[in-house]
Structure formats: structure tokens, C-alpha cells
Amino acid sequence: MKKRKTRVILLLMVLTLGLTSCGRPSETDYQQKFAEFEETFFKEKVSDSFLDLHYALKDSEKYGIENVPEDFGQYSEEGMKEKIRYLKEKKEELSQFPFEKLNEEQQVTAHILENMIEVECNSEGLELYKEPLSEAVGIQAELPVLLAEYEFYSREDVEGYLNLLGSIDEYYVQILEFERDKADAGLFMSDMAADSVIQSCKSYMDENGSSFLLESFKNRLEQVPGLTEEEKQNLVSRNETIIKEDFLNAYQTLSDGLEKLKGSGQNVNGGCGWEKGQEYYEYLIESEIAPSYPDIGSLLEALEKMVTSKMNEMNEMVDENPKLMDEWDSAEIQYENPVEILQQLQNEIMADFPKLENMDYEIKYVPEELEDVQPLAFYVSPQIDSYHDNVIYINRKYEGNGNLYITLAHEGLPGHMYQTTYFLRNNESDLRKILDYTGYTEGWATYVEHLAYQFDNGLEPAVGKIMADNSIANLGVGAILDIKVNYYGMDREEAVDYFSDYLDAGAVNQMFDYVCKNPAVYLPYVVGYMEIEEMREEAEAKLGENFDAKKFHKFILDMGPAPFSIIREEFAQWVSD
Structure with missing residues (x-):
């Protein structure tokens, strides 16, 4: 009897354990559910407006998206509040996933979404601080x-x-x-x-x-x-x-x-002149850049250190070679034709950047009627299901000013066109493909633009170096002014006095007006550059002769648009591996 009873109990225990195991979601279950969550989130985001949908997808019906109203969507305070309510629902859905049960790519996506939703929800009450209109980027x-x-x-x-x-x-x-x-x-x-x-x-x-x-x-x-x-x-x-x-x-x-x-x-003195101006400025930086620096004070300190370092490097180079200033003034990049420039850049980047086969693009020219209001050149991102349809616009008004080579390095190769095409080809998450962090995208383009000054383009190496440092230093000065005006409340007279060592009064006044109208406008470029440059310097120091520029660039490109706080965590693991 005893033996039979024990056997029955053991059999019941086995059955119970089996039922319990079947009732718990496995890692595969969680990963499948998260993939479904991503797909739904993606479809909802690209359907915000008919224009958004068209620029995101060439064939939306293949994605099961239909009957989107053929208008530009809603732009209102209530619409923004509704978006925050929607994101709070997504936050609740996201919280149901144990991140450790997701695969590696899903974990990165989940952390990015967690950050994005948190930042956007924290902007509640700041809706009327947003500005849809501005001279150049409105x-x-x-x-x-x-x-x-x-x-x-x-x-x-x-x-x-x-x-x-x-x-x-x-x-x-x-x-x-x-x-x-x-x-x-x-x-x-x-x-x-x-x-x-x-x-x-x-x-x-x-x-x-x-x-x-x-x-x-x-x-x-x-x-x-x-x-x-x-x-x-x-x-x-x-x-x-x-x-x-x-x-x-x-x-x-x-x-x-x-x-x-x-x-x-x-208010004529920048964002700090508004009641919640500082809070909104913090939101702008977190939503567009999400830097790894703990606060704006630390970010400002890093910018000032970077500008001082670049200025000191330039002064040392001139002290060693007094003729360098004259060579700089007369220096010319030998390439002027946009087709030739992009071909040369494509050949130039083969050694240090991942290979990207069959990258097609079309060069178009800004309509004459718009030449006064458009920049030297700009890139139009392709749809995610048609990533080979790349377009770069050239503004004929600025032809011959000597900056087209560097601008096309920024907008084309290995800048925006290259980084966008690379990510669309190599990342499988449709949701990730439509998420945008300006600090990442503009930081990469600024970083490679800095490298392009020392490509084989006709500039002497020392001249290319000093021109690159000068370009970054100028952006840095703009970013410092941006923060001091919009976050710390510096007025016009104080700005002219503070920056007198770098710029004349006319240039400071012009820059002052620009950052007042476009708060945080300089920061994505220069802060993104600093983040990438600092990671490269750290990798070079830790890896020594094992450092490989192509592998470093591949890491940055594989990460794609993301908060730098998250990129830095992944970077630490990458260096360790």
C-alpha cells in the first residue's frame, strides 16, 4: 500500500510540474509577443499622417496598413496631450515584458523605447512651448x-x-x-x-x-x-x-x-525667458540627443573643454608653422563636381568603413525659386522598403564656394546617406528604422565630416587638420552660446563680451538671434560628434594596436539612432568583447 501511494503522489507531482511549465510563457513566447508589440507600434506611428506614411513606406498595403486619412494629421495642444496618453498606454504594455527574456536586439529596442516614452511623458504640460515654425527648419x-x-x-x-x-x-x-x-x-x-x-x-x-x-x-x-x-x-x-x-x-x-x-x-532672450523655459530646454536635449552626460552643467563643461582643446591644437600648429595660416587662406579642395565628389568619397571610405554594395542615389538641384531659402545641399531619406532610392539636393546658388566636398561628406558618403542606407539594410526592426535621434544622426555626419578634411582631397594634411578643428570649434562655440542663452539666461551684451575672444560682435549678435529662434539647434551636431569621438578615443586607448577603425564604425552604425546613454552601455560591452 505504502509503495503504491508513494507512486501515485509522485505521478501527481510530475503532472503538476508539467502543467505549470506549460502555463508559463517561455523566452520564445516573450520574444514573439514583443515582435507583435513592435509591429503594432510601428504601424500606429507611421499612420500618424498620410505624408508620414508615404515617406515611411512605398507599399503600405503589404504591411497591412490601409484607410489612413489623406491629410497632414493633427497639430494642436490637445493632439499632443492625446499622444502622451497613448504613450502611457504603450509604457504599460512595455512593462509587461521581462527584458532579460528578449533576444539581444529586442533588449536594445526595449531600452530605447523605454527611454523615449519616459522622456515624452515627462514633457506633459510643455505642449505650448513647442514651435512648428522657424525660418529654415519650420x-x-x-x-x-x-x-x-x-x-x-x-x-x-x-x-x-x-x-x-x-x-x-x-x-x-x-x-x-x-x-x-x-x-x-x-x-x-x-x-x-x-x-x-x-x-x-x-x-x-x-x-x-x-x-x-x-x-x-x-x-x-x-x-x-x-x-x-x-x-x-x-x-x-x-x-x-x-x-x-x-x-x-x-x-x-x-x-x-x-x-x-x-x-x-x-521674450527676446531665448528659452530661459519663459516660465518653464529651462524645463523645456532639458526636454529638447533629452528627446533629440539623450546625451550620456548626467546634466546640462556637465555637458557645458565638456563642450568648453573640447573647444579649448581644439583651439590649443590650432595655436600649437600655427606656432610650429607660421606659414600655415597663409596656406589655410589659399587652400582649395580639388573636387567640385558633385558626381566626382561622391565617387571619390566612396573610394576613400573603403578602408575604414563597412562595405555597402550597390548604393544607388540621384543628384537633383534645388528649384531656382527656393535657392535663397535652402542650404548648400541636403539628403532626402528613402522609404524603409525602398532604401535604394536615395536623393541628394544641390543648391546651385552656392556652387564654387569650396564647401561642397565637405557638405557631401556630411550629407552623402560616409554621412547621412551612407548611415541611413546601412541601417535600413542591416536592421530587421521596422520600428527601429523610423525612430529618430538627431544627436546620433547629426553627430555621425559631423564626425565623418571632420574626418573628410583629411581625406585625399587636395588639402595638405596640416591644413586639413586645422580646418577640421576650426569647424568643430565653431560648432562648439555655437553650442556653448546656445546653452548659456537658452538655459542660463545670458543676454545679448553678456554674450558679446563673453565670446569676444572667439568672434566679433557682429557674428555673436547673429548667432545670438539664431539660437533664440532655434533653441538647442547646434547641440545635436557637436554633442553627437563629441560622444562618438570620445568613444573612439576610449577604444583606441584600451585596445591599442588591436583597435580597428572599420570595426568601430560598424559598431556605431549597427547601433543606429539611439540615446547615447544606451549606446555607451553597449559600447562598454563591445570594447570588453
């Missing part, structure tokens, strides 16, 4: 270029575009209402900033200013299969009507509305 300046680059793959794409374009007046009414809310809260921009935005609007408000949209529309129609000449003419006519009745009206409405709001913005 919605009113960037949207026409995005519309001109909107590719047509089918007849349905053309219809979607025309519906989208026709909603621009409603979208700009939303933005104007948001600006009125800012004015009511005492947070409207200064008259100087408003004038610059109004001037930007006026550049699109006549027939010449919008003609590039008419011409680009005709050119894009030629790529659509199956359209008859009569259908093309009808579409061209509809586009012209929408431009005249909706597009031009949108810019007129926005311009007139901003004119009426002038005088309600009393």
Missing part, C-alpha cells in the same frame, strides 16, 4: 520640398497626393490656431522670429514661388504607368487649381495670421 519651409519629392508609383498615389495637397489650408489653420494659443499663454515668438517666418511664407506666395511644385508634378506623372495624355492633362489642371486655391491660400492665411500676432511675444 514646417512652412520644409513641407513644400517634401511635397515636391512625393513620388508617384500608381494612379492611386496621384489621387492621394492631390487630396493631401488640398488639405494644406486646413492644416495651416490648425498651426495658426496653435500659435494663437501660444500667444494667449504668453509663449509666442519674438517679432524678429515672426518676421523671418513671414518672409519664408512669402517666398511661396506668388506664381514663381510655387512653380516648382507645378513642374515637379508634371515630371512625376511621367513615371506613372498607364496614364493617357488626356488623363495627365486633367491631373495637371487639377493640381494647378489646388495650388492656386489651397496652397497659396494656406501660405497667405499663415502669413496674415502671424502678422496679427506680432507684438504678443515679449
Whole structure:
């Protein structure tokens, strides 16, 4: 009896353990559930607006995304609050995953999402501090270029575009209402900033200013299969009507509305002049850069140390070779043609950067009507399911000024075009492909731009070195001024006095106005550069002769856009391994 009873108990224990094991999610279960969470999050993010969806995906139906309203989405204080409520729900979902049960790539993604959601949720109450309009990088300046680059793959794409374009007046009414809310809260921009935005609007408000949209529309129609000449003419006519009745009206409405709001913005001394200006500035830095430095004071100290170091290096080089200044003044990079430049850069980077096969790109030129409001060159990111469709715009207005080589290193190879194409090809997470940390992307482009001064481009090595140091030092000075004005409250007179050793009064005043209108604008470039440069120096010191530049660059590229606090953790493990 005893023996039989013991056997029955043991059998029950085995059955119970088996049932318990079957009821607990395994690592595979968690990883599958997280993959589903990522996919849902991705689909929801790219569906924020019809324009976002088009620029994210060439064929959204393959991803199961349909029936997205053909408009620009919502821009309002309430819309921003709704986004925070949505992210709080995502935070709760994310908390259900034991990160240690996820695979290595998922763990990185989970930590990035955790950081992003936390930062965005902490911005609650700061909605009206956000500024959608600015002279160079505001919605009113960037949207026409995005519309001109909107590719047509089918007849349905053309219809979607025309519906989208026709909603621009409603979208700009939303933005104007948001600006009125800012004015009511005492947070409207200064008259100087408003004038610059109004001037930007006026550049699109006549027939010449919008003609590039008419011409680009005709050119894009030629790529659509199956359209008859009569259908093309009808579409061209509809586009012209929408431009005249909706597009031009949108810019007129926005311009007139901003004119009426002038005088309600009393703060002329940067972000620190607002009640929660410091808090908002901290949010900007965390959301765009997420630096590894513990606070803004430490970040400022690192910037000042970096600028001093670069200036000392330059002074030592000039002391050793007094003729260097004259050589610098007369130095010229031997490449001027954009096609030749990109080909030379592609050959130049083969030794120290991971190989990227068959990277296709097209060079286009900024429409003449926009040359005054667009930079020397810029890169347009491709859709994630069509990563070979890269476009770089060149502004003919600046041709021959000697900076095209360095600019294309920044925008093209091994800068934005290279880093974007690399990540889209090599990372499997669609969600990761649409997450953006400006500090990472601009930091990488600034880092490789610094290297490009010493490529085989016709500059003497010493001249290239001093030009590179000077470029970074100037960015550093801009970032220091940015922090001192927008976070510590430095006024114009104090700025002119403080920076007199670096810049003349006119340059300081110009920079002062720029950082007031665009807080934290310099930081992604120079802080991102510093983070990458510091990691490289640490790797070189620890690995010695085992350091491999190609492997280091591969690590940075494989990480992709992420907070530097997370990149540094992964970097420590990479060096150890």
C-alpha cells in the first residue's frame, strides 16, 4: 500500500510540474509577443499622417496598413496631450515584458523605447512651448520640398497626393490656431522670429514661388504607368487649381495670421525667458540627443573643454608653422563636381568603413525659386522598403564656394546617406528604422565630416587638420552660446563680451538671434560628434594596436539612432568583447 501511494503522489507531482511549465510563457513566447508589440507600434506611428506614411513606406498595403486619412494629421495642444496618453498606454504594455527574456536586439529596442516614452511623458504640460515654425527648419519651409519629392508609383498615389495637397489650408489653420494659443499663454515668438517666418511664407506666395511644385508634378506623372495624355492633362489642371486655391491660400492665411500676432511675444532672450523655459530646454536635449552626460552643467563643461582643446591644437600648429595660416587662406579642395565628389568619397571610405554594395542615389538641384531659402545641399531619406532610392539636393546658388566636398561628406558618403542606407539594410526592426535621434544622426555626419578634411582631397594634411578643428570649434562655440542663452539666461551684451575672444560682435549678435529662434539647434551636431569621438578615443586607448577603425564604425552604425546613454552601455560591452 505504502509503495503504491508513494507512486501515485509522485505521478501527481510530475503532472503538476508539467502543467505549470506549460502555463508559463517561455523566452520564445516573450520574444514573439514583443515582435507583435513592435509591429503594432510601428504601424500606429507611421499612420500618424498620410505624408508620414508615404515617406515611411512605398507599399503600405503589404504591411497591412490601409484607410489612413489623406491629410497632414493633427497639430494642436490637445493632439499632443492625446499622444502622451497613448504613450502611457504603450509604457504599460512595455512593462509587461521581462527584458532579460528578449533576444539581444529586442533588449536594445526595449531600452530605447523605454527611454523615449519616459522622456515624452515627462514633457506633459510643455505642449505650448513647442514651435512648428522657424525660418529654415519650420514646417512652412520644409513641407513644400517634401511635397515636391512625393513620388508617384500608381494612379492611386496621384489621387492621394492631390487630396493631401488640398488639405494644406486646413492644416495651416490648425498651426495658426496653435500659435494663437501660444500667444494667449504668453509663449509666442519674438517679432524678429515672426518676421523671418513671414518672409519664408512669402517666398511661396506668388506664381514663381510655387512653380516648382507645378513642374515637379508634371515630371512625376511621367513615371506613372498607364496614364493617357488626356488623363495627365486633367491631373495637371487639377493640381494647378489646388495650388492656386489651397496652397497659396494656406501660405497667405499663415502669413496674415502671424502678422496679427506680432507684438504678443515679449521674450527676446531665448528659452530661459519663459516660465518653464529651462524645463523645456532639458526636454529638447533629452528627446533629440539623450546625451550620456548626467546634466546640462556637465555637458557645458565638456563642450568648453573640447573647444579649448581644439583651439590649443590650432595655436600649437600655427606656432610650429607660421606659414600655415597663409596656406589655410589659399587652400582649395580639388573636387567640385558633385558626381566626382561622391565617387571619390566612396573610394576613400573603403578602408575604414563597412562595405555597402550597390548604393544607388540621384543628384537633383534645388528649384531656382527656393535657392535663397535652402542650404548648400541636403539628403532626402528613402522609404524603409525602398532604401535604394536615395536623393541628394544641390543648391546651385552656392556652387564654387569650396564647401561642397565637405557638405557631401556630411550629407552623402560616409554621412547621412551612407548611415541611413546601412541601417535600413542591416536592421530587421521596422520600428527601429523610423525612430529618430538627431544627436546620433547629426553627430555621425559631423564626425565623418571632420574626418573628410583629411581625406585625399587636395588639402595638405596640416591644413586639413586645422580646418577640421576650426569647424568643430565653431560648432562648439555655437553650442556653448546656445546653452548659456537658452538655459542660463545670458543676454545679448553678456554674450558679446563673453565670446569676444572667439568672434566679433557682429557674428555673436547673429548667432545670438539664431539660437533664440532655434533653441538647442547646434547641440545635436557637436554633442553627437563629441560622444562618438570620445568613444573612439576610449577604444583606441584600451585596445591599442588591436583597435580597428572599420570595426568601430560598424559598431556605431549597427547601433543606429539611439540615446547615447544606451549606446555607451553597449559600447562598454563591445570594447570588453
